[in-house]
Amino acid sequence: MGLFMDEHTIEGGVSAADVAAAHQADLATQGAYGVNYLKYWVDEAAGKIFCLxxxxxxxxxxxxxxxxxxxxxxxxxxxxxHA
Incomplete structure (x- = not known):
């Protein structure tokens, strides 16, 4: 199992609430693919989302x-x- 950080850019910005809803959808879907979404970070104004x-x-x-x-x-x- 590998560890990955993904990066999304949403033009015009993004709301933390929308990202939280998308994360919940990821959690509901991940099991079928052997994936485990651990954490995410959001910069609302810049439209940046990072998922671990x-x-x-x-x-x-x-x-x-x-x-x-x-x-x-x-x-x-x-x-x-790394610790």
Missing amino acids: VEAPDAEAANTVHREAHGLVADKIHPVSE
Whole structure:
């Protein structure tokens, strides 16, 4: 299982409430793909969203977004956790 940080850009900004709803849709969908969305961060004014996710691969993570709400990531970066 890999760890990934994905990045979304929403032109015109985004509301934290809309991102929270999308995250709930991800959580409801993720199990079918062996994915675990862990945490997300939002910059409402800039329209930036970052999601931390455990997944078999980047495509599985994006598949959950696509199926859950249609907002696939612009970029997905493999990351590692350090204490």
